[in-house]
Amino acid sequence: MSRRPSPLTRAALATAVCVAASLLAAGLLAWLALAPDTRAALLADPRSALLLLLGAGAAAAAGWGAWQLLRPHIGMVPRLVHALDILRESNPSFRLTREAPPELARAINALAADFQYRLGAVENRIREATDELAGERDLLAALLAQLREAVLVCADDGRILLYNPPAQQLLSGEHAPFVGLGRSVFSLFRRSVILHCLDRLAEHDSQDSDAAVRAIINTRDGRLLRARFSPLQQGRLSGFFLTLAEAEGVAAGMAQPEEQRAEVTDSALRHLTHVRTAIEALRDYPAMEDAQRERFLAMIDDESAVLGNCLAHSRQLEHAAQQARWPLEEIAAETFCAVLQRRVAAAAEGAVSLRVETPDDWLRADSYAMAAALRFVAARVRSELDGAAFCLRLSHSDDHAALDLLWSGPPVPPARWSQWERQPVQQGDGALPYTLSEIARRHGGECWPLQEGVAGARWLLPLANAPGQRAAVEHAAGARPEYYDFNLFQTAPRDGDDRRDTRLRELICTAFDTETTGLDPAAGDEIIAIGGIRVVNGRILSQEVFESLVATGRPIAASAQAVHGISAAMLADAPSAEQLLPRFARFCEDTVLLAHNGAFDLSFLTRQGGGLGIDFSQPILDTLLLSAVLYPEGDAHQLEAIAERLGVSVIGRHTALGDAIVTAEIFVRLIPLLEARGIETLGDALRASQETWYARLDYG
Amino acid sequence: MNDASARILVVDDEPSIVTSLEFLLTQAGYRVSTAGDGDAGLEKARAERPDLILLDVMMPGRDGFEVCQTLRADPDMADTRIVMLTARSRDAEQTKGLALGADDYITKPFSTRALIARVQELLAA
Numbered sequence: 080m081s082r083r084p085s086p087l088t089r090a091a092l093a094t095a096v097c098v099a100a101s102l103l104a105a106g107l108l109a110w111l112a113l114a115p116d117t118r119a120a121l122l123a124d125p126r127s128a129l130l131l132l133l134g135a136g137a138a139a140a141a142g143w144g145a146w147q148l149l150r151p152h153i154g155m156v157p158r159l160v161h162a163l164d165i166l167r168e169s170n171p172s173f174r175l176t177r178e179a180p181p182e183l184a185r186a187i188n189a190l191a192a193d194f195q196y197r198l199g200a201v202e203n204r205i206r207e208a209t210d211e212l213a214g215e216r217d218l219l220a221a222l223l224a225q226l227r228e229a230v231l232v233c234a235d236d237g238r239i240l241l242y243n244p245p246a247q248q249l250l251s252g253e254h255a256p257f258v259g260l261g262r263s264v265f266s267l268f269r270r271s272v273i274l275h276c277l278d279r280l281a282e283h284d285s286q287d288s289d290a291a292v293r294a295i296i297n298t299r300d301g302r303l304l305r306a307r308f309s310p311l312q313q314g315r316l317s318g319f320f321l322t323l324a325e326a327e328g329v330a331a332g333m334a335q336p337e338e339q340r341a342e343v344t345d346s347a348l349r350h351l352t353h354v355r356t357a358i359e360a361l362r363d364y365p366a367m368e369d370a371q372r373e374r375f376l377a378m379i380d381d382e383s384a385v386l387g388n389c390l391a392h393s394r395q396l397e398h399a400a401q402q403a404r405w406p407l408e409e410i411a412a413e414t415f416c417a418v419l420q421r422r423v424a425a426a427a428e429g430a431v432s433l434r435v436e437t438p439d440d441w442l443r444a445d446s447y448a449m450a451a452a453l454r455f456v457a458a459r460v461r462s463e464l465d466g467a468a469f470c471l472r473l474s475h476s477d478d479h480a481a482l483d484l485l486w487s488g489p490p491v492p493p494a495r496w497s498q499w500e501r502q503p504v505q506q507g508d509g510a511l512p513y514t515l516s517e518i519a520r521r522h523g524g525e526c527w528p529l530q531e532g533v534a535g536a537r538w539l540l541p542l543a544n545a546p547g548q549r550a551a552v553e554h555a556a557g558a559r560p561e562y563y564d565f566n567l568f569q570t571a572p573r574d575g576d577d578r579r580d581t582r583l584r585e586l587i588c589t590a591f592d593t594e595t596t597g598l599d600p601a602a603g604d605e606i607i608a609i610g611g612i613r614v615v616n617g618r619i620l621s622q623e624v625f626e627s628l629v630a631t632g633r634p635i636a637a638s639a640q641a642v643h644g645i646s647a648a649m650l651a652d653a654p655s656a657e658q659l660l661p662r663f664a665r666f667c668e669d670t671v672l673l674a675h676n677g678a679f680d681l682s683f684l685t686r687q688g689g690g691l692g693i694d695f696s697q698p699i700l701d702t703l704l705l706s707a708v709l710y711p712e713g714d715a716h717q718l719e720a721i722a723e724r725l726g727v728s729v730i731g732r733h734t735a736l737g738d739a740i741v742t743a744e745i746f747v748r749l750i751p752l753l754e755a756r757g758i759e760t761l762g763d764a765l766r767a768s769q770e771t772w773y774a775r776l777d778y779g
Numbered sequence: 780m781n782d783a784s785a786r787i788l789v790v791d792d793e794p795s796i797v798t799s800l801e802f803l804l805t806q807a808g809y810r811v812s813t814a815g816d817g818d819a820g821l822e823k824a825r826a827e828r829p830d831l832i833l834l835d836v837m838m839p840g841r842d843g844f845e846v847c848q849t850l851r852a853d854p855d856m857a858d859t860r861i862v863m864l865t866a867r868s869r870d871a872e873q874t875k876g877l878a879l880g881a882d883d884y885i886t887k888p889f890s891t892r893a894l895i896a897r898v899q900e901l902l903a904a
Contacts (some may be wrong), residue, residue, distance in 0.1 A: 387888050479871060493848035497841065525875040530851065537878070539871045558804065 090153040091146060092505055098142040098764055106134075155179050171195040223562055229323040232311060234567065237264045241563035247622070249323055254300045257666055260564050260615045261587045264321070266665075272296045276308045277319065283310070284695040295326055316565065340396050347389035353382040385515075405445070405521055409543045410482065412440040416473055419450050423484070426454035426546065427461060427469045428514070436474040443543040444522055448504075451511050452518045452526070453484055455504045464489050466534060479524060480542050485535035491528040496536075500526075566616050578671075578698070579762030583750050584617040586761060588700070589667035590743035591625075592735045593680045596644040597636040600682045605631040606656065607645055609663055610736030612743050614673065617750060619743045625666045626736040628653035643733050656687050664693045670763060672699040675718045675742045698761065702745045704768035711771065721745055785902050786827060789813045790820035791835035791864065800833065803891050804898070817841025824850060829859060831902055833894075836865035836876070844879055845871065851880035860901045864889070 110118065158178040166173045172195055175184040223230070229246035234238055239262050247258050256266045276292045283290035293308040295357040298304060299779060301327045305712045311320045367375075403655075416435050424431045460466035466488030474481050491499075504518065505511045507591035511518075519526040524539030589610035611625035628645065630653040637658075640646060653659075674680045677699045684695045706721045718741060722729050727744040729737075753759070758767050783880050787809045789800050798815050804811045812827060814820040824832060829872055832850070839901035850856045863876045866887045876884045882901060885894060 383888075404854075476874060477870065479874070494841070496848075497845045523869060526870040526877050527879060528848070530848070530879065539874060604878070644837040 083362065086151070087154050090149060094146050094149060095142055096143060098138060102134075102138045107653060152180075155183075159183075163187075166194070171198050193575050218479065220562060230367065231258075231264065231321040231323070232318060232563070233264045233321065234316075234318040238262070238567055239264055240565055240567045243562055244622075246323065249304070249325070250298065252300055252302075256299055257623070259613055260562075260620060261567055261613075262669075267299060269297050269299065276306070280308050280319065282312055292702050328473065340393060340400075343389050343393045343396065347386055347393070350382045350386040350389065354379050354386070357382070376663050401521070407445050407522065407541075409441055409443055410446060412442055412473055413438050415442055415444060415446055415449075416482075418446050418473055419453055419482075420471055422450040423453050423457050423469060423471065427457045427467075429467065429469070430444045432468075432470045433471065434472040436472065437480065440473075440475075440480055441543040442480050443541045445518075448511060448513065448518045448521070449482075449538070449540075451504045452538070455502075455515065456484060457486075459499055460486055460491070463495070464491065476539060478541040478542065482540055483529065483535050484536045484537075485529075485533070488534050490530075490532065490534040491536065493528070496528045522631040562622070564616055564618065579760060579765065581761050582759055583753060583761060583764060586614070587616075587670045588614045588673040588743075588746070589670045590614055590619075590673040590739045590746065591663075591667065591680065592674060592738035592742060593683055594645055594733075594735050595639060595683055596631060596633045597639050598679075600686050603633060604636075604683070605629075605633045606683050607631055607635065607650060607653075608643070608735040609659065610734065610739040611663065611666055612736070612739050613666075613670070614743050617747055619740070619747060624736060626661060627659055627663075629659050643735075657691055660684075660688050660691055660693055664688065667697065670697060672697050673742060674699065674701060675721075675738065675745070676703045677701040698765060700746070700761075700764055701768060702742050702749065703772050705746075705749050705753065705764065707771040708758070708764075708767045709749070709756065718742070718745075725749070784810060785810075785831065786810045786812070786829040788823055788827065788829040789900070790817070790823075790832060790843070792813075792816055792838045793835070796835075796864075799891065799894045800894075803895060807895055807899075809898075817843070817846045820846055821849060824856065824859070825853075828855075831860040831862065831898060833898075834861055834863050834881070836863055836867070836872075844875065847876070847879045847881055856881075862897065862901065884888065 115119070155178065159175075162175055162178050166195065170523060171191070174188045174191060178184065179187065201306050212729065221687055223241075223243040226243055227245060227629055229249040230241070230243050231239055231246055232241035239260055242258055242260070250256075250258050250267055256262075258267065272294065273296070276296070279292045283292075291307055293305070293307050295303055296306045305324045305326045307322045309320045311318045357378045361372065361375050413435060416433055420431050420433050457469055460469075466486035468487045470485045472483040472485060474483070480752075500516045503512055503514055513521070515526060522538070523541045526536060528540040529535040575754055589611050590613075591609065593606045593610075594608035595606055597603050606629050608623065608628050613623040615619045628650050630650045635645065635647055672681070672695070678701065681695065681699055688695050702718075702721065718738065719729055722741055722745055725745055725748040727741055727748065729741055753764065753767075758764050787804055789797055789804070789811060790813070791797050791800075792815055795814075797815070801811045801813055812823055812829070814823045817838050820832075820834070821841070823829075834846060838853045841849075843865070847861055850859065850861065855858050860883075861881045861882045862885060863881045864887060865872065865876075873884045881893065883897060885897065
């Protein structure tokens with residue numbers, strides 16, 4: 080307790096002393112002013128004692144009165160200070176009532192109201208800006224997802240800062256390295272090729288915004304891809320932009336389409352030469368022997384047959400090239416007809432009825448061109464034949480879909496149809512330079528006016544198979560994938576001991592969990608499931624996951640199966656540990672491992688991995704230990720308990736991936752709590768973890 | 780009617796094929812007339828009423844499809860067999876040709892032996 084009395088006490092004392100002192104002084108002066116005999120008379124008079132008492136009473140009253148006047152003003156200062164502190168730090172809606180005189184209180188309350196308003200306005204503004212930013216991020220993510228080209232953005236040192244789903248799909252594969260934020264592009268492609276391309280890029284004038292280097296590059300699992308490198312210099316960002324595409328026809332040994340066509344033409348010319356040679360021989364030597372003549376004739380026969388084949392082949396190649404130039408989309412029959420119905424109705428200026436006899440079909444068609452073709456015919460039928468009441472009908476005809484445009488009115492005379500066929504289909508604004516017959520042929524089909532008095536026209540269109548499932552990129556359920564992190568530009572990766580200085584919120588970690596046959600690795604229990612998810616810069620990347628069952632020869636303990644529900648039968652198709660552990664090691668290479676009660680999982684990984692020559696020596700953070708660092712007295716250190724405490728929802732509990740995700744979420748929420756305790760870097764966390772007593776448990 | 784005296788009309792704008800077919804069909808015993816384009820083909824068809832018409836598809840002016848359609852629209856031509864000849868070999872074109880009333884559809888390059896065999900078949904039926 081402070082030895083210094085409070086201001087209030089000091090003030091009280093001071094007031095008392097003042098009053099007493101002034102009274103004494105007044106009394107003394109009065110006494111001195113009196114004549115000696117008046118003094119003696121006063122002293123002798125018994126009433127003077129009473130007067131003295133009254134005087135003392137009056138003095139006390141005066142002192143009390145003065146004190147009451149002063150006290151509010153003295154105590155006011157610390158009260159005001161306290162009130163203003165509350166206002167500023169915890170409660171902007173606090174208002175003064177009795178802590179100060181009314182005018183002062185009013186003035187201060189007015190200031191407080193203004194302060195609260197501005198604080199609110201600032202918060203709103205921040206919230207708006209954050210929402211705007213989040214909205215733009217969502218838009219960027221959506222745009223990235225729509226790009227059909229595979230795109231990567233890398234920092235100068237090769238770390239991937241942005242990628243999109245096509246890139247992930249293009250580069251994925253059983254033995255392919257993983258694509259992920261913070262991973263190195265050199266793990267995906269041969270280093271020498273990338274460096275060479277970057278060198279070439281550097282040679283371009285730095286002002287040349289069109290600078291780009293194209294190359295065919297090899298992936299680490301032996302595929303060839305077309306790549307285009309371009310420089311990226313934007314503010315603080317410095318790196319390169321890489322687009323990738325399948326290298327069609329550039330598989331080993333296979334020539335490009337243009338080369339193939341050239342080869343076929345050359346071959347055709349060769350065979351033609353043989354034919355002409357034989358013919359010349361026959362003409363120049365009419366008297367040759369029959370046998371010889373036969374041989375030449377046979378040659379003409381054979382060579383010209385081969386010539387025919389060459390040309391058929393050439394036509395196939397041309398058709399394939401045309402497919403690329405004028406692609407057809409796969410479209411469901413119902414959707415296709417609905418689109419056409421609307422477009423034709425506009426041209427026919429009346430309703431168009433629809434009969435779809437084969438609603439489950441899928442077609443390959445250019446709906447825009449077909450709509451234009453149908454509109455053309457409908458408009459002509461209306462104006463030249465007075466046809467009306469149009470109907471669209473879709474049915475089957477052998478291997479094609481048959482689309483009929485029917486109307487009431489006269490059928491189209493053949494000559495008229497020929498005329499129509501040869502005109503470009505749309506005039507004026509947005510003219511399609513194609514004729515009816517060209518459009519029909521592009522669809523590998525034909526069009527013609529129907530016969531036997533039926534007023535209508537038919538188009539044959541190719542059928543397609545219903546689209547199969549596109550290989551789904553694995554996703555943690557319900558989360559929005561994160562495809563870029565530009566903060567990675569600013570954080571340089573650290574190796575070895577330097578890594579211990581990395582801040583926890585800047586770490587790249589792999590949260591993982593395993594399910595096992597039992598609890599005793601020393602006795603031979605093995606891993607039967609692994610789940611992992613990547614955490615970069617405090618963000619959980621829901622699209623960078625690893626999940627797999629692992630086959631094992633070891634029987635699964637009933638107690639273990641009761642927990643995770645994995646039976647031996649479920650492992651029948653699973654890869655073995657020899658196949659899977661190397662992949663998992665690649666998934667979590669160069670990251671910090673993150674697990675709940677990680678000593679347990681790690682013991683299995685090192686035991687089984689060691690047998691395969693895989694090194695799981697990355698630093699490992701244990702959410703169990705970190706939780707104990709923060710709440711040493713708490714005894715609820717189960718994953719669910721910690722999750723609940725931190726507000727993490729637990730779904731998919733007791734699947735390896737589900738637990739890994741919960742571990743990741745817990746870690747992310749622990750980071751600010753650890754930082755508040757002064758545990759900011761990896762090194763700090765590792766040290767603190769070691770010191771908690773749980774670390775004394777050893778799982779051998 | 781005697782098969783051997785059947786009349787065949789060849790409609791094609793390429794002289795080489797017309798020459799070859801005329802020669803071969805005459806050798807096989809048919810009476811052959813020719814036309815070099817769609818309009819001439821229609822005229823001759825109406826005038827001579829052949830038993831079978833070999834009709835090329837790709838011709839300038841009226842193409843084979845139009846000629847076929849026009850002929851079939853004429854009830855008097857109902858008994859005439861029509862065989863279309865073309866270099867295009869896609870199924871859709873064959874379907875179209877047959878839908879427009881052709882009896883058969885042969886793609887070039889064809890073996891003339893096979894063509895004549897087909898002609899014989901159709902005329903015998």
